[in-house]
Each structure stands twice: as structure tokens, then as C-alpha cells.
Amino acid sequence: MHQRAALAAYALLAMVPGSTAAEQTQAVAPSRPALRVVGDGIPDPIGGAKGDPERGRALILAHDSANCILCHALSDPSVRFSGNLGPPLDGIARKLSVAQLRLRVADNLRLDPATIMPSYYRTEGLDRVASAFRGKPILNAGQIEDVVAYLATLK
Ligand code: HEC
Numbered sequence: 001m002h003q004r005a006a007l008a009a010y011a012l013l014a015m016v017p018g019s020t021a022a023e024q025t026q027a028v029a030p031s032r033p034a035l036r037v038v039g040d041g042i043p044d045p046i047g048g049a050k051g052d053p054e055r056g057r058a059l060i061l062a063h064d065s066a067n068c069i070l071c072h073a074l075s076d077p078s079v080r081f082s083g084n085l086g087p088p089l090d091g092i093a094r095k096l097s098v099a100q101l102r103l104r105v106a107d108n109l110r111l112d113p114a115t116i117m118p119s120y121y122r123t124e125g126l127d128r129v130a131s132a133f134r135g136k137p138i139l140n141a142g143q144i145e146d147v148v149a150y151l152a153t154l155k
Contacts, residue, residue: 033141035106035121041099042106045148046121047141056150059143060089066120066139066147074154086117093155101151106144120144 033047045051060068061078069079073088092101103110106121120139123129139147 037103037110040103040111041097042102043099045145046106047145049142049145051145051149053150053153056146059147060150071117089151089154091154093152098148098152102148105147
């Protein structure tokens with residue numbers, strides 16, 4: 001329990017939700033493509049470009065960027081330790097469509113305002129963000145697409 005709380009605190013350090021997930025359009029900085037949410041997914045690639053699964057795999061595994069395996073198990077030869085706060089990512093593309101995967105990575109807070117999973121493409125409604133990071137998402141549009149492209153291979 002202590003470890004779980006510590007991990008959640010770590011994840012939330014820069015991203016405590018301050019608004020509800022109810023609104024369907026997100027005002028983003030002018031330079032950033034906006035999210036178009038339909039149902040519980042984002043049907044179109046953010047920014048329009050197709051992602052690269054190999055780059056996505058590297059991001060998912062990297063401890064200094066997305067760090068998905070902090071919370072998610074993944075059967076991959078290079079993973080030695082992973083957390084279990086979230087469900088395993090193995091076979092995730094059998095359960096969720098590409099559009100559903102994209103929303104979960106980009107802005108999971110819209111689906112669950114209480115989630116501990118970072119909303120990797122959100123910048124608004126977050127408190128306690130260091131000024132250097134204000135207005136910048138954790139992953140940019142291209143990186144979100146890379147991560148989604150890799151998740152889509154996990155059948
Ligand atoms: C701090 C912990 C944490 C991190 C880091 C994290 N997640 Fe999650 N994730 C969760 C939890 C917990 C859930 C369960 C649903 C919820 O709480 O919203 C979840 C749910 C998901 C789901 C939906 C799973 C399902 O079965 O419906 C996907 C897909 C996902 N995460 C992918 C990722 C990816 C990809 C990354 C990295 C870019 C990532 N997560 C980083 C905690 C995390």
C-alpha cells in the first residue's frame with residue numbers, strides 16, 4: 001500500500017487533475033494539434049502522421065520518458081522489472097481499438113478523472129506543474145502516435 005501510494009504520488013507529481021473530464025473539446029496551445037474525441041476514442045492520428053512502432057516500443061520502455069512499465073507489465077525481452085498498478089499491456093490490441101488506445105494514452109483523465117495514469121498529451125487542468133514544463137505535454141503528437149502504433153501490434 002505504501003509503495004502504491006508512493007508510485008501514485010510520483011506519477012501525479014506534475015499532473016494533478018483540476019478539472020473534470022466531461023468537456024469534449026480540449027483547448028490546446030496554438031502550435032499543438034487538438035484532440036478530436038469520438039465516443040471513447042480518438043479516431044484520427046494526432047497531427048495526422050502515422051506512428052512508428054519501433055520508436056513507440058523504445059518510448060514505452062524508457063524510464064526517462066513515457067515509463068509505461070512503471071505501472072504496466074509487458075512481455076518484452078528487455079523488461080526486467082515492471083509495476084502492476086495498471087493492467088498488463090500484453091494483448092491490449094485485442095481488447096481496445098486503435099482509437100481507444102489513442103485516447104487512453106493521450107488523455108486518460110477524460111475517461112476516469114480519478115486515474116493515476118498520466119494524461120500524456122494534456123496540459124490543462126493540471127496543478128503543480130513546474131514552470132519549465134507548463135503548456136508542454138509529456139509526449140508530443142508524434143510520440144503519442146509512435147506509442148499507439150506499438151500498442152496496436154500487441155495482439
Ligand atoms: C502511474 C501509473 C501508470 C503509468 C505510468 C501508465 N499507466 Fe496506463 N494505466 C494505469 C492504470 C491504473 C490503468 C487502469 C485504468 C485507469 O486507472 O484509468 C491504466 C490503463 C491503461 C490502458 C487501458 C488498459 C485497459 O485494459 O483498458 C492502456 C492502453 C494504458 N494504460 C497504456 C499505458 C501506456 C502506453 C503508458 C505509457 C505511455 C501508460 N499506460 C502509463 C496506470 C499507468
